[in-house]
Amino acid sequence: MTMTQTATASMSSMAAQLNMPYTLTPGRATGIYLAELRNRRLIASRHADRVLVPAQDFDATTGRPADEFLELHAVGNLVAFTQTKDEVFGLVQIDGSDVPMLHRLVGVDAEDLSIGSRVTASWSDVPAGNALDLQGFTAASDDTAGAAITLDELSEPVTQVDYVMTLDYQHAYGPYYGTLFDAVRTDRRLRGIKCSKCRRTLLPPRAVCDVCCAPTSEWIDVEAVGTVQACSVVHITFLGQRMPPPYVYAEIVLDGTSTRLIHMVGGIDAEVAREQVRPGSRVQAVWSDRRTGSLADVEYFALVTDA
């Protein structure tokens, strides 16, 4: 069926989140800095005539390795600050150091701050062995003065810290994906778009043909039936998988389209799939009970056995 319709998608965007768990290996100098935060001690490194806090293995400016570690009183001057929606961040020049450190400013009102304000460390009551054992800096009285403290002994460096980097974002669909996802969610219908020049049908739809670069123009309903062009059984686990391995990853050309849709062939045991799913196999979509308005609404493609 051919349809001409203005692309007015109501599926305009999707809330998405990217999570990247990882283990940070801080190295010796930062490892000592992190370990000593538990003891409410601020450890710096000396590189010839420059002192850096947090302690570093190498001076990023001169490349010189650390000659020694020293403890600084955790007081200093605010050299810059900014207010975000929820927090105030500042660059703090600790007395005796040569490079300001970035941290949160806690228990302060940004309106009461000015460049040159004296600040002092605010320590966590429950140390966790990470950078936030130093919660941030807070206002100090003007007469507090810092000086290097003679260091008797150092803690063993923290060698590994577990982190999760999280990024929340809105994935904007635009009119082409939006129109497809509208049809998927409301009517369980797949829609492609035809190139105005070479007449290939593209699914997922897009503004410009990727072969002849002509604009696309004509919306086409596409049946959720097609042919496997390439496939592989996935056994390894990685981030973002929709189902646990093993499963069959396949490139499928839906009838009437000229593009490969990447999806899964399911409903059969992976070992059986290894025998039965091959280039040329006919498959059809099995719709999920979920209606999210994405291609994940197709649970998987099943083999068409009576074709």
Ligand SMILES: [Zn+2]
């Ligand atoms: Zn074209």
